[in-house]
Amino acid sequence: MSRLKLTQEHVEAALLGGCFLGGGGGGSMAKGRALGEAALAAGPLELVSLDEIDPEAIVVTCSAVGAPAAKEALATPEAAVRVIELLAKLDAPPPAGLITNENGGGSTFNGWLPAAMSGLPLIDAPCNGRAHPTGAMGSMALHRDNRYVSKQTAAGGNPETGRYLEAAFSGPMESVAALVRQCAVQAGGLVAVARNPVKAHYLKEHAAPGAVTLAIETGTKMLEARSRGAEAAVRAAVDFLGGRVVTAGTVDTIDLTTEGGFDHGVVSAGGCELTFWNEFMTLDRGGERLGTFPDLIMTTDAETGLPITTAELAKGRRVFVTLIPADKIPLGAGMSCRELLEPIEKVVGRAVLPYITLK
Known part of the structure; x- marks a missing residue:
């Protein structure tokens, strides 16, 4: 293009x-x-x-x-x-x-x-x-x-x-x-x-x-697959991007705080714990770290196949939780700067730096 x-x-x-x-x-x-x-x-x-x-x-x-x-x-x-x-x-x-x-x-x-x-x-x-x-x-x-x-x-x-x-x-x-x-x-x-x-x-x-082209291509894959159901749309996206569906389940709890111009909190869904600071920051299951920002952790509605942001999550909603490794998507230079990513740990209360590549 x-x-x-x-x-x-x-x-x-x-x-x-x-x-x-x-x-x-x-x-x-x-x-x-x-x-x-x-x-x-x-x-x-x-x-x-x-x-x-x-x-x-x-x-x-x-x-x-x-x-x-x-x-x-x-x-x-x-x-x-x-x-x-x-x-x-x-x-x-x-x-x-x-x-x-x-x-x-x-x-x-x-x-x-x-x-x-x-x-x-x-x-x-x-x-x-x-x-x-x-x-x-x-x-x-x-x-x-x-x-x-x-x-x-x-x-x-x-x-x-x-x-x-x-x-x-x-x-x-x-x-x-x-x-x-x-x-x-x-x-x-x-x-x-x-x-x-x-x-x-x-x-x-x-x-x-x-x-931007990647976003258009990813969405095209999802649109083409949605006629086969929500799961097909989600799997089309993760297959195209080189990731995986981690779990499917109900949002059991969500703790969201809005302060200082940000949303932050913790979600439990499908046996996993997800923390967020506007975006999802960490993904854990049974005490094991599965994904860490800038890995792409995402929730998608299990009924419609539509992506769900952290601001839209609600208790009782059924979701797919997906994970795309950071090296599978184009990232800007800010995504490897220690001084920019270190504050995540204080906001979400979880270790981040040991799990990511820094410059």
Whole structure:
């Protein structure tokens, strides 16, 4: 694929495949559908391979930050466009292309609408091929460059309840990411974000080229198999991605806390324990560790075959629990940074670092 004209069929496939690759996070498919269909209505939209882009061209990341389970969370398609406009307030160089920060039911579609409205290329090189909880994890290891000044804009919240806000920040990566997270809290739980202009050549080694195409292909496999039942759809995805179905069973307990702009907690289902920090972080059964972020741990509805995010889980729901090893999916550079993954242990109360490959 050098250039792919996106259609409603691609939206349907990207919804399923993106949500599955979200690993429990990455936003809802309802949000993704709104963004994808708004983009198609706004004008022709092509997904462009990274090798089609001038290596010196400036590329901006489109994202969403917040706690998916927050009851007042609202970031409209208009907010997704507004954050691109706000970058001018930071004297950021005009972007020549846009990328999404990650795969997810909503986040695979980040950047689609502003790309369609502006005519800028939508580049198939997300910051990460799966979803992740913190902005720094999806910033392609830019935090390790002390000379890099992070430029980030945010917009979101419901204007009818007085929650809508806009913001523009410039400064050290960690500080700016924390400010954007607080914007999400003040906006009611969610903001659209544009961030971190870089030259396209940086994406080749630090982003996840081809990950949007992977979402579309995964979703296509699931759609083709759904007529044979929910289990067939799930197995089509795991077979395509090189993973496995770990268990099937009922969600027995779920403990979810929303604080600081994140969801975190513990789920028990089918004899397994799953912890999450927006996304699933660990998977254990009988005291044995089976999977650890950035491995792709995911739940899928056993009746419909639709992926289920952590924000959508409910006690009594029957699910498949699946596991895709991290080396089977394209990952951004942030997924191997010790300093970014170490905080997971404190949030979920489980060992993480001993189980993963770090740089």
